[in-house]
Amino acid sequence: MLFFVGELIFSFSIKKGNSEVNHKIASIPYSHRLSNVMSDTAGYRYIDSVITVFREDYDIKGLSVAISDGGRLIYARGFGYADAEKQEEVEPRHMFRIASVSKLITASAILKLVEEGRVNLQNRVFGPGSILARYDTSKITDPRALTITIDNLLKHTSGLYNKKGDVMFMTLSVARALRKQAPANMDMLVEFALSQPLDNAPGAEYDYSNLGYSILGEVIEQASGMPYEEFVHFYLLEPLGITSMKVGKSYLKDRDRDEVKYYEFNRDIKVQAYDGSGHLVSQVYGGNPIELLAASGGWLASPAELMKFILAIDGDPATPDILAQQSIAYMTTPYGKDNKLVGWKACDGHGTMWRTGTLTGASALVMKQ
Template sequence: MRSLKDKLWRMTVKQIIILILTLVVVLLDTHTSSSKREELHIPYDGKLDPVSHRISNALLSSEATKRADYRINRFLEYWHINGASVALVKDEKLVFAKGYGYADMEKKVKVEPDHLFRIASVSKLITATAIMKLQEEGKLQLSDKVFGETGILNSEKYLNIRDKRACKISVEHLLRHTAGFTSRYGDQMFLPITIAKKMNVPAPASAETIIEFALSRRLHFTPGSRGSYSNLGYVILEKVVEAASGKDYETYVQEHILHPVGIFDMHLGKNLRQDKLPNEVNYYEQSNAILVPAFDGSGEKVYRSNGGNNIEALGGAGAWIASAAELMKFYVAIDGKDKQADILSKESVAYMTKPSRRGFSPIGWKGTRSNGTWWRTGTLAGTSALMKQNPDGTTWVIITNTSSWRGSDFPKELNKLMARVLRSVKKWPEMDLFNYFEAQPTMFVFEDVSDFVDRS
């Protein structure tokens, strides 16, 4: 039989090995996190690290979520989606955030919670929040007129107005898609070469040039009389944010909306893969996707997701990139609930989410219902996103890096998927990942160290 002293010695060796392995894991994790911060120029502060940089797929792998993993992976396989990111909040706690598939198919880089995705029209919710914040700061009112000599955008380039009804467009008309713009002849934000030719300027037409072009045409209906979804309207709101705040749009949003609530890794995206951020995914289209003329008028044939669409000109209408986890951090700051501090007042949140009559839109959100269901969709070539609040206290977001043949209807499939996922998980983890920080090495505390010292 082994002596008691021999057993104690073996126990001590095991504990030392466990301690060493724990230290190695922590040091590697800390180094990885530091490298990400340096690449993205994020100042180090243990309490200000993006939540998406503090968690990993390994942290969220558990028996409780195996069924969810299975359903999501099957869905990606069925729809030929290369990668996706999912995050879920329960009662304002981030209980789940995980990546699936590949961020980079060519290099076989798997999606992790810190990967950034284009979120397309979910960007409109960010822009709407900025406008509501400016109103709370007293820098504008939703009833303020946008165009004309007394409007917010009254510089000379915006005064060539053909249809005088445009002088009646208010900030709220733009927020609710009731300003009078339509896509009857195509979405203005996806016609940079055509508009450049009509305005006699080099391609691609800038956002300012596209606004000038729209003002040189007649409105398709009287502002406020009905609704028609408009990317152009939210591009104009981007310029309203800049005029009212005195700052460029991205800076204002980051300083007044995102950073105050602990979001540090959301940015405006770029047009080309070569210009993407280090932790941004690659974007993919279906195998039968056709090449289109490059947005810059060069004549080169490219995929829409890599130079075909002018993402940068979309700005506040569709250019933001974010992780799923930080999108949930943004959501809990505008949900009007009490457990997490909001960036907007309850009155502003209630006004944004008040159900609207048929044919009209809520502010920022795609739709809201009186039972507490809110949703926001986003679709571009190479990405699809859906954020949804449910009456039961759960809110989730799912973002993909591959577009589907179903186009703007694909979020309906994402909604069906997430309904199945929620039914498959009986109980979500109790942890709140918003408050998760890097693990510290386990410290063994012994009352009498001599008990573990071999004196033989």
Template sequence: MILQLLFVAPNHDSIGSEIPRKFEPPHSDHFYNYQSDFKSFDHFDSRFNRFLSFWNIKGASVAVAKDGKLIYAKGFGLSDVDNNKNVEPYNLFRIASVSKLITATAIMKLVEDGEITLEDKVFGPQGILNMAPYDKYRDKKVEEITVRHLLEHSGGWTTRYGDPLFEQHSLAKRNGYKEPLSSEDIIAIMLKKRLHFRPGEASYYSNLGFVILGKVIEAASGVDYELYVKAKILYPLGIFDMKLAGNYRDTKENLEVNYYEQPGAIKIQDCDGSGELVSKSNGGNNLKALEAAGGWIASSTDLMKLLLAIDGFGFPADILSEKSLETMATPKAIGYSPLGWRTTNRHGYWLRTGSFAGTSCVLKRRPDGISYVILCNTSAWVGPDFPFKMASFTDRELNRINKFPVEDNYQHMPSKYISLKN
């Protein structure tokens, strides 16, 4: 394997020297359904199939770990209904807002490396994003927004007039932009509007805030957001299949599943501006613009590798310090979001969910050493509530298992971990 370090970021030599500009990584470890045919999970398998059938979910992938070991990885249903292809644990799924946990991890890595602080201002003359197109804003309060505000969804935006990441056609039309909109376009448009509240004074879920964090990562590191995440977070963990998603079925990755919506789901105009009516999961939603807020695809086993590296248990070793992980998991006050996680509590349960058309997923860390990842290629009618239903079901069924496998499936695969410093 040849690693060519041909790119040095301006004013960021220490980061640029570690980031490959031309690098062809190997595949992630690929697991197969037959490897998790455990008698102790027979009841779980049966019940999970019934659960998917009840909610009309076409396919799903599940990974379970205990005490830092991957003990179970299995696909259910179909990755491609038309061609009757089964889901395997190596299949890639859109992970929607689980992407926010990846972005938060990258931000904390920059903090630990001394490139930024959580209290750094994002906009304005002294801000991280003090360049075009982010230097034209209407509301002076924008200059108060810090990195922490964006992480905890307190940057000042609500979805009072809709979520700009899912209202791109009307945004483009009203503001004279050509479609498809880029993430830079959307940020520039929203900066021309007034904030809905003063930064830091409330917490309101914001995809826009995390899209901006992607630009913070680029400005602070001097390299592309996706490249930074791969080089500093994913590749060192042996995660090579994760990447940013495309918008269309005919441009999906080789291992990626097809996506499905419930019967009768409405169609919307293609995000490319053609005016053609398409399904939201196949061109309607512009995932390329979602980027750091919801643009990643992953397998359940790769996501589990990441989870085990930021779960605070230390087995295997975490990639962030104990202080950073505590900061991420601890909201500053009641009503505020933790950093990257969807919910956490004082008992040690950390949850991250994701949901949009064609996708439902949940990732959970429990204080008893059990963690799980569930990815679905179908959206349910209950929308963003469905991942919570998956979590409740999975907790209940895992609690019924008396004896878990003890071998670590990760340890039975050839090691492909690399150091980007070599």
């Protein structure tokens, strides 16, 4: 299952009129007000054909696309199936796992805390007097870890252990290494990471880290006194009228009613369940700890609602931003090699930014031009 967002610019407003009617409309999730029929016009036949060929070439069960221009949604359409077995077609309301596109949400949440004076980008994360001082660092292997800052985590320059594998996808191995009962939680993952030497000195090298962004989720909870997902909804999504986006679940039985079903190319391959149950499961349902990945890769979104959020953090004057100009500048100013950006993946130096995300069974792309 592939999820694709092509972003130019988008905003939404309800026309003035009967207040009771407007209230009822506003209570309906934004993406539920859209349908494939609304984009089924002659002007978009070329786009339809390109996407259809792409889907067929890569044997993709279903995908969804949203495009906006000049502050206005101009295209939102699903292709293929949300549930192939039931022959349920993808509509704009359907949500997908957006994987690492979730990092844009987490980076924005951290910067909202910075704007409110609850954290500082140079705050240390571990050790006495730090934000996450609750973590035991008495057995720390590499004392340089005590100098890791929020800025390091946001920019993937923390140096945290990563070379022998991504611990966010090795949770069973981590639990066994610590001789603790699975499923692993963030306390266990941090304990394990701090028991290993750093790969690099903090701030020295870019080394993509899912663990780093998951730790930022812990920072958000500690600084705000709220659960991570609740903070994001209250301070970022609800003010924008976004109501459907949420952190996903690991198992098929817990799938949201508007969430698509995920598929693998080889459905015969089974892996051990992340929760330590000993069950053999598909990688897409039970192989990865989606809830644990929340801040680094666990969110669900429809293209239209995700579009609405992206346009509130991109700095384009066509739509108001939910973050201050200084925060937007921090996220959109290139750093290091290859024009890296905070939250975003990178930019081309000529006005185009992008963010990708991949999990087994799902891929996502956001592009701002």
